[in-house]
Amino acid sequence: MFRGWASPLAVVMLAVAWLATPASAQFFKTQPPPQQQQQQVDNRPFLMRLFGLGRPEPVEPPAGGARIIKVPPAGSPGGQRRTAAAPAVVVKPQNPKQDDARVVLVIGDRLAADLGRGLDIAFADRPDVRIETKTIDDAGLASTQDIDWKAFLEKRLEAKPRPVAVVAMIGRADGRAIELPDRTVDFPSPDWETIYKARLNELMRVTREYAVPFQWVGLVPVASQQDTNDVTYIDGVIRDEASEKGATYIDVWEPFSQNGAFVASGPDLDGQVRQLRLKDGVGFTRSGARKLAFYVQQSLGSALDVAAPTANLMQQVSGGGLVMLLNDPSAAGEDKLITTADLKPPKPGSALHRLVVEGLPLDPVPGRYDSTALR
Secondary structure, eight states: OOGGGGSHHHHHHHHHHHHTSHHHHHHHOOOOOGGGOSOOOOOSOHHHHHTTOSOOEEOOOOTTSOOOEEOOOTTOGGGOOOOOOOOOOOOOOOOOOOTTOEEEEEEESHHHHHHHHHHHHHTTTOTTEEEEEEEOTTOOSSOOSSOOHHHHHHHHHHSSSOOSEEEEEOOTTOOSOEEOSSOEEOSSSHHHHHHHHHHHHHHHHHHHHTTOOEEEEOOOOOSSHHHHHHHHHHHHHHHHHHHHTTOEEEOOTGGGEETTEEOSEEEOTTSOEEEOBOTTSSSBOHHHHHHHHHHHHHHTHHHHSSOHHHHHHHHHOOSSSSOOOTTOTTOOOOSSOOOGGGSOOOOTTSHHHHHHTSOOOOOOOTTSTTSGGGO
8 A cells, every 4th residue: 555655756856845854854964174164155956965966165174263155056067167268359350551651741730630531530441541641830921930831731632642632720829910021911811811821822732743732721719719810810811812813722610610710619510518628728639530531532533533553644744745624824825726627538448438438338248246147
């Protein structure tokens, strides 16, 4: 009649019931060694302890004789804890510039230096484009003491590789009198504007002689209201003269102003509001420089999309030769148009004579669709 108790499930149930009785506790009660007087703690679930699963891993006792039980996590193979590997540091490879990379020359004052840094970021992934900058913080056209921009451009465009485009951002520090050998021209005044426009034209003329596209980047407001008034006037002179002489003028006033006035923060290229101008109220932050370069980058597309062989050919040609400017006053023209007397008639018997003079169709080419053999 005890045959049913012999099943495994019945044995397990009896063992569990007996383990819960005081007698079982007395039966298993043993005195730990002197160095293990502190009771060992086993945090495993009951069934794991019952069937001997995930046995705790003892470690060396610390000073004082206490024994520490380290329980491995359930499900870890071999009862060993795995340490997650640290993520690998990904280093973005830098794109070295090609030896024959096309050069974009940026000239001007402190704002132009920030523009150059922004263009460096914009074209970082273009190994075929290299940004070259020549800037002096307070240099402009009102004074030639810091640098003579016309002389610099003439010398630089003679050198190789010749830039495929020149970008100028000049005028922030030009709100001052123009010193001439015989007199001083006050700012602002009609005489001052006339002299300033003449110096603008000299730069544009140099770039036209070398067939290099020239781009004027407009000015932006600054924190000082008086300086902003001066910059507004100078920017208007540059815009009018550049547009009249056929140069490209890039207006960047609105993206860096609010109701026409200086603003330090604004949306960046991703639409996030960030600090665009430095605390001094003049320079650009990294985000501001990148935003400034964005507008110039769009305008440079036509100059940089020219195939490299064509760009190299354009660099080798100046003045006359294979490429001639249509508005070049030095180009010699003929004093008469070609007339019919200047044309030689086609030779009789030639295909051109048959077609033009006789008005007969040309003989079909064997194998072509209009051949009679295929009709």
